[in-house]
Amino acid sequence: MSAQPAAVPHLEIDGVSKRFGETEVLRDVSITVPRGTFLALLGPSGCGKSTLLKIIAGLETQTGGHVRLDGEALDGMPAYRRDIGVVFQSYALFPHMSVKENVRFGLDMRRLDKAESAARVDEALELVKLGGYGSRMPSELSGGQQQRVAIARSLAIRPRLLLLDEPLSNLDAVLRKSVRVDIRELHDRVGTTTVMVTHDQEEAMSMADQVAVMAEGRVLQMGTPEAIYERPATRFVGGFVGSPPASLMKLSRRFEGGWRFGEIEWQMEPALARRLDAIRRIEVTIGLRPERMRLVEAGTEGALAAELRSSEYLGGERLLHAAVGQERIAALVGGHLSGLPKPGEPVHLLPDADAVMLFDAENGERLDP
Known part of the structure; x- marks a missing residue:
């Protein structure tokens, strides 16, 4: 019997580096992410995690290395062609648009017909438990609800990959804990491969299937939250992970x-x-x-x-x-x-x-x- 070919990783980051002038912010970063995984990029400010997220999204270009999604090279591909949903730290909702209009925005850019677009908007709002909020304006929502609208907007395009950039940092401590449960439960229902950037190790450990701990532009260790907590590979990881x-x-x-x-x-x-x-x-x-x-x-x-x-x-x-x-x-x-x-x-x-x-x-x- 012939051997079965190895499964292609859903997301593959292969030897990615990035320089801004003489400053090297990413150094030979390699990560593979299986389909359906929730990966957290965890590290202190300035470690390169947000730059890596932007490279995956197509909002920044790497100096070296490659990024592949479903085996397809993304190098040089414009962001709008990657079918990647991005949820920004600031939510980036349009204040003059209703909740439904905000969620529909990405679909309008793709020129979907009205019936399909309306169905996807309703589906996305139901997924984030905001089914009755379509006519409201962003100013009428709490911070946690605005975050869920931003996630619904990304899910409505049915992305191949969902990227979350410090999604909870603008929320107060109590709301942050409830929204992180919401995001994890949403991931379990939808199954979209997700990469989240955070400096908060408690968020990374409680939400992610896999955690990549970064420092000074490198991935120091990647594994399950349990493995990283119980068996840190370096002194930095041992001191950084744990609360x-x-x-x-x-x-x-x-x-x-x-x-x-x-x-x-x-x-x-x-x-x-x-x-x-x-x-x-x-x-x-x-x-x-x-x-x-x-x-x-x-x-x-x-x-x-x-x-x-x-x-x-x-x-x-x-x-x-x-x-x-x-x-x-x-x-x-x-x-x-x-x-x-x-x-x-x-x-x-x-x-x-x-x-x-x-x-x-x-x-x-x-x-x-």
Whole structure:
């Protein structure tokens, strides 16, 4: 029996680079996206994620590399011929047009007949749960409703690909959480391959099937949210992904055995000591997730002796900020614990040995498999 040919990726970004003068904003970026996937491009401001989105959309031209959609090269193809829907951060609704007219705009540009156009507009508005809002003006809608109109306008053209550029950044914190659920549920119903740009790791982790973490124009790691959280490939990814962020601390081996933070010795649990012995390093950077730390009694094996600096009450949880010598550490504990130490008093924090991340102290790469 002959081997079956490999499936063609729905979206393929192959060695894409981009320069603005002498500034290189994208460096040999390669990503493949299967059909129906929700991909988040996640990274800090200036990492190149929005530039990459514009290149996919045809609003910017790459310096090198190729972009393909369904195996078709998009290089040099005008944006209007790509059949890609784009939802901008600012929604870009026409204020003088009704909701229906806004959603119909892309169809009018394609000269669809009136009956087909009306059917698609109604279908798109139903998909975003705005079926009764067609006659309203944008000024009569909330921010979340305006965002859904913008998404409906992109879906009405039945795009091969949907691009979302920081879609939630203009919404308040409460509305942002509800709209991200709406967008994810819409994706599950429609199934359109979607690429979203965001700097908010919570949005990326909760909405996407796949996350590509970017920094300085490169993709550092791509995988499921779970894989990136549990097994970050680099120190940057380990510190950037997670809320609250992980505590990253330099750990040095003592000549007489054992480990220390600066001058502070740490009698760690045997399981973690064996992991460190196996990687044979004099110095490492460790990453401690606040939610994988426990407040324990003095003398508990593996506990870090620290000084409490401050705490944040978050309702069901409390975030403790403490110091181990010159290093800072955070721990997320129950919000209703009684008898918590006061700032300036000692605390003892026990990390989950299996959840401790180990990175090379110099290049930041993950050390153990």
